[in-house]
Every structure is written in C-alpha cells, then in structure tokens.
Amino acid sequence: MIELLPERRAQVVRKAAGTPAADLPCGKASTAGSVSQRACVFCGSRVVLYPISDALHIVHGPIGCAAYTWDIRGALSSGPELHRHSFSTDLQEMDVIFGGEKKLEAALVELIAHYQPKAAFIYSTCIVGLIGDDVGAVCRRVGEKTGIPVLPVHSEGFKGTKKDGYRAACEALYKLVGTGDLSGISPHSVNILGEFNLAGETWILRDYYKRMGVEVVACITGDARIEDIRRCHGAKLNLVQCSGSMTHLAKMMERDHGLPFKRVSYFGLEDMSAALYEAAKFFSDDPTIMFRAQQLVREEIGAIYPELQRYKQKLVGKKAAIYVGGAFKAFSLVRALRLLGMETAVVGSQTGDLEDYRQLQEISDPGTIIVDDSNPLELAKFCLEKDVDLFIGGVKERPIAYKLGIGFCDHNHERKEPLAGFVGMLNFAREVYASVASPVWQFAPRRASRGKEAIGT
Numbered sequence: 001m002i003e004l005l006p007e008r009r010a011q012v013v014r015k016a017a018g019t020p021a022a023d024l025p026c027g028k029a030s031t032a033g034s035v036s037q038r039a040c041v042f043c044g045s046r047v048v049l050y051p052i053s054d055a056l057h058i059v060h061g062p063i064g065c066a067a068y069t070w071d072i073r074g075a076l077s078s079g080p081e082l083h084r085h086s087f088s089t090d091l092q093e094m095d096v097i098f099g100g101e102k103k104l105e106a107a108l109v110e111l112i113a114h115y116q117p118k119a120a121f122i123y124s125t126c127i128v129g130l131i132g133d134d135v136g137a138v139c140r141r142v143g144e145k146t147g148i149p150v151l152p153v154h155s156e157g158f159k160g161t162k163k164d165g166y167r168a169a170c171e172a173l174y175k176l177v178g179t180g181d182l183s184g185i186s187p188h189s190v191n192i193l194g195e196f197n198l199a200g201e202t203w204i205l206r207d208y209y210k211r212m213g214v215e216v217v218a219c220i221t222g223d224a225r226i227e228d229i230r231r232c233h234g235a236k237l238n239l240v241q242c243s244g245s246m247t248h249l250a251k252m253m254e255r256d257h258g259l260p261f262k263r264v265s266y267f268g269l270e271d272m273s274a275a276l277y278e279a280a281k282f283f284s285d286d287p288t289i290m291f292r293a294q295q296l297v298r299e300e301i302g303a304i305y306p307e308l309q310r311y312k313q314k315l316v317g318k319k320a321a322i323y324v325g326g327a328f329k330a331f332s333l334v335r336a337l338r339l340l341g342m343e344t345a346v347v348g349s350q351t352g353d354l355e356d357y358r359q360l361q362e363i364s365d366p367g368t369i370i371v372d373d374s375n376p377l378e379l380a381k382f383c384l385e386k387d388v389d390l391f392i393g394g395v396k397e398r399p400i401a402y403k404l405g406i407g408f409c410d411h412n413h414e415r416k417e418p419l420a421g422f423v424g425m426l427n428f429a430r431e432v433y434a435s436v437a438s439p440v441w442q443f444a445p446r447r448a449s450r451g452k453e454a455i456g457t
C-alpha cells in the first residue's frame with residue numbers, strides 16, 4: 001500500500017452518506033512527480049481533430065510526438081482516410097538551432113500538392129514553443145499560395161493540460177465555422193459535438209436522428225468533412241457529448257451565431273434516450289419528432305432488454321472502477337453499471353470540473369472513492385482496497401488492470417465495438433461480462449487466494 005502525496009490528498013474524496021458533496025481542487029496543473037495519467041496539450045488537440053478525414057494533419061516537431069499519436073483514435077471514415085497518416089517535420093538538432101519554419105513550409109507545399117486536402121492542421125509541439133517558430137506566419141503564406149485553409153493549432157505540449165489542447169483544437173476549428181454555404185439545411189437540424197466515430201458510433205447516432213426526422217449537419221469531429229464544419233453554424237442546435245473537449249466551441253457558436261447547445265451523453269439506455277428526447281423537446285413545433293423518438297426508444301430497448309437481463313443475472317453484486325478522460329462519460333458509466341446490477345467503487349477523471357465532481361458525488365453510492373487527475377500507483381491502490389472485479393478506462397489503464405488480475409473494458413480510443421447507442425449498451429454488457437467472468441482470473445495470484453478463502457482452505 002502507498003500513501004497519497006500530501007499535495008494530492010484533497011483531490012481524493014470518499015462519498016459519505018448524508019454529507020454534502022466536497023469541492024475537489026480540480027482543473028489545475030498536475031502535481032510534479034505524481035506521474036499523472038493525463039496526456040499533453042498537443043495530444044489533447046490531436047485526438048479532437050484527428051477524425052477529420054479529408055484534412056492534412058502535420059505534426060511540427062520531433063518524430064516522437066507524431067509516433068506517440070499516430071492513428072491514435074481509431075476513428076472510422078466513410079470516405080477519405082488522409083487522417084490516418086501522421087505527417088511530421090521530424091525536427092532535428094540543426095532545426096532547433098536555426099529554426100524549423102523553412103522545413104515546415106516545404107513539407108506543407110509538397111504534401112498539399114500531392115494529397116489535395118480540403119484543409120491542413122499544423123500542430124505545434126513542445127520544441128516549437130521553445131525555439132519560437134512563427135507557425136501562424138507559415139500557415140498564412142502557404143494558405144495564400146495553395147488556396148486552402150491552413151490552420152495553426154497552438155498546442156505546445158508543455159503549456160498546460162490536455163484540456164488546453166482541446167481548447168486549442170476548438171480555436172482552430174472555429175476559423176472554419178461560418179465560412180460555408182447554408183442552403184438546403186432543415187429547420188429541424190443539429191450538430192453532434194464531441195463524438196469521434198470510434199467503431200462507427202457516429203453512424204449509429206446519425207441513423208437515430210434520421211429516423212426521428214432530424215437532420216445532422218455536422219458531426220464534430222467523427223467522420224467529419226471540412227465542408228460540413230464550414231456550414232455547421234446553419235444547424236439549429238448543438239448537442240455536446242464530450243463536454244470537456246467541445247464546450248468551448250459550442251460557447252463560441254452560441255455567442256457569435258446564436259446557436260444554443262445542450263449537454264448529452266450517448267452511453268447507457270437512460271442517457272441515450274434522454275439525448276434523443278432533448279432534441280425532440282427542442283423541436284416542439286413538430287410533435288411528430290417526439291412521437292418518432294418515443295417509438296424509436298421503445299423499439300430499440302425492447303430488442304435488447306431480454307439479453308441485458310441475462311447479463312445482469314451474472315453480474316449482479318460485482319464491483320467496478322472507472323477512470324476516464326471527461327467526467328460526463330463517468331456519469332453515464334455509473335448509471336449503465338447500475339443497470340447491470342454492478343456497483344461503482346472507484347470513479348475518477350483526468351479533466352473533470354468542480355460541478356462534474358459535485359454531481360459525481362451525488363450519484364455515487366456511499367463509500368465510493370472519487371478522484372481527480374490520478375496516477376497509476378493511486379489507481380492500483382484503490383482497485384486493491386475496493387477489490388474490484390472490473391476496471392473501465394483507456395489504453396493507459398489497461399496494464400494496471402491486467403497486472404492486478406482484474407477484468408478490463410476499454411472505453412476509449414482503442415475500442416473496436418461501438419459502445420454508444422442502444423446497441424452499444426448491449427455490446428458494453430457483453431464485454432463487461434466476458435471480461436469479469438473470464439476463467440483466466442483464477443490463475444492471477446490475488447484472485448486464486450480469494451477463491452481459497454471462499455472455500456475455507
């Protein structure tokens with residue numbers, strides 16, 4: 001067992017029955033030496049913009065930054081796949097001394113001529129911030145020369161947290177918003193913000209809205225095209241899923257284009273249904289939209305409920321730990337696990353804010369550990385203390401779970417099965433069951449001793 005670093009103690013609370021929610025000192029830089037699970041600013045920008053599949057993405061920095069985020073998101077495209085490359089200027093010692101602007105300009109001109117992208121995003125990394133390349137000036141020159149938007153992403157890795165990277169991505173995207181043609185957009189139309197088409201989830205959601213009679217103008221950024229982003233200000237409502245990454249863009253669109261936004265989640269039956277009803281309520285001038293939404297929810301839940309109940313019988317009483325990027329996803333996961341009869345014993349996020357953590361404490365059971373900006377040692381300690389059967393997280397949490405002999409469910413970039421939507425809830429239940437009930441855990445020393453205690457040996 002390890003002790004918490006003194007500077008970190010206030011960022012961990014245990015929900016106590018009948019007491020008001022504590023305020024976690026969140027949204028600040030990670031404690032030095034704590035080896036945070038957070039990624040850098042550049043990575044934050046890269047994961048948000050990555051799924052735009054007809055744009056050129058070029059990482060201005062050493063090759064390691066590009067390798068680290070190469071094909072990071074697994075976002076699917078129904079058309080071009082230019083996003084899957086990880087172009088880099090591969091800055092070397094001589095570039096650090098004499099500057100990398102010429103190299104960047106030459107790379108941009110050559111790549112744009114070869115691939116004919118609709119726009120280009122240029123990501124600044126730590127070293128670019130240190131040597132002071134004027135990336136904005138290079139982008140302006142190349143934009144004039146080539147006639148496409150060439151957009152700097154000010155994402156120098158060291159200048160904040162992953163959340164600052166989200167903001168830098170929104171600023172770059174916002175240069176495109178408002179530049180497209182609005183003709184033909186339905187009066188009942190939305191944009192889906194903060195959905196990244198992992199395993200085809202965007203296509204499931206688009207189908208739901210289509211069945212309700214609501215047009216999706218742009219999904220930002222799952223399976224996104226530059227033209228859609230340029231005209232997305234013509235939609236009537238923004239539905240923001242990954243609130244950590246996209247609220248800044250939604251607020252700018254509200255300020256400048258009068259486009260309201262609502263926070264939604266597409267994970268779990270309750271939240272998925274609520275997301276569809278939110279849009280239907282907004283378009284109350286056409287009551288058939290609400291009628292179709294109710295019909296859709298009834299059909300979809302009816303089709304999967306019997307199988308969900310079978311998984312629930314096997315999973316009831318099992319315990320889970322959740323550690324995800326944004327806290328809003330954690331709310332949905334707590335509710336989805338409850339639907340399967342499971343208890344959430346540990347829950348945390350990399351980028352949650354004060355209100356997120358208050359809400360998380362409200363919906364959690366007494367005794368639940370709630371943690372902000374955690375690290376591998378803490379997470380391992382909490383999992384052992386609570387003796388959880390399942391860890392839900394991303395690529396960096398997977399080895400923690402497996403080393404401890406705990407089942408794992410990937411709810412981040414690497415998932416290959418859609419977990420959003422009604423069908424996603426069924427996939428989630430199947431995956432949770434397969435991992436928790438796997439016979440492999442009987443060979444993990446800790447699990448083996450649990451088995452012996454149970455039979456009194």
Ligand code: SF4
Pocket residue numbers: 040041042043061064065068124125126127156157158
């Ligand atoms: S931007 Fe900086 S922190 Fe991020 S991957 Fe590159 S070197 Fe590492």
